[in-house]
Amino acid sequence: MREVGELALQGRGGEPIDWRRTLASHGVATLPPNRIDSEAWTWHTTLPSDDGGSESLLISELRPGVATVLAERDHNSADAQRLLAACRQMLRLDDDLSRFYLVAAADPDIAWATTGAGRMLRSPTVFEDVIKTICTTNCSWSGTERMVAALVRHLGSPDGCGQHAFPSPGAMAKADPEFYREVARTGYRGAYLQAVARQVFEGRLDLENLTDPGLTDTGAEARLLTLPGVGPYAAAHIMLTALGRYGLLILDSWTRPTYARLSGRRASDQAIRRRFRSFGNYQGLAFWLYLTRNWVAE
């Protein structure tokens, strides 16, 4: 493979970035077209390219503190810059977690994270993370993997090596209802997925501007809740994993019992919120890190 370029693993505030914790930051980050190898700690992904095809990348921490981006072929400077910018965004290299680490250092259960955890790997678009999150609702994780894999395989543009990018809103908008029902087997979610895709495709809905700093967290949440198939759980999940907005706790059938197990006692949602209230705008992130501490060996 050919080297596209390198990215320094350091946040906007000068804070460290833990490569493994970033790859293993949350479940949706492991869904296609991402492929995370948690032995070699490499990250494969496939991005759509301007010519209607797509391109696969391999990103890994070849040297400590530096991520190297590799591709199948050579790129001119402009293309390389475009691919590196996409990786920067997905790795959230321009986010600043230093203020969170300041608060986290004071909490014995979270202080471990200040060595570089908490950077949620995101998709190239908010649209992709919204669709994937809807595919996590009211089904087992294997169902989510099956649905997302089918969307990517059947609707995403191919790279020539058998890999596919995540489908565009247009591709999802144009797919037959029969595809959602018979091939992707998305059940009642099919109508939600296609409705979101159609709204974005037709320009009636802009999901990408939900990351706009001029929009408040409350405003972003309110807009997410208007989307079909997006309720309190999905809104919180999208805020945390796609928007870099960390003020909402993801409360669902995985986080609730996991918190109970790790903390050693049953807890109401209100009690959980109380536990992390002191983290203010970062309470959702603190809660998530509390739950996922053992995802990577320390």
Place this chain on the structure above:
DNA sequence: CGTCCAGGTCTAC
């Protein structure tokens, strides 16, 4: 084979 439920949401009260 039937029931339950999994990283919930929507609608109708």
Place this chain on the structure above:
DNA sequence: GGTAGACCTGGACGC
């Protein structure tokens, strides 16, 4: 504002 019931799918479990 809060709460039942319905809802696709498929894997786990009991009978």
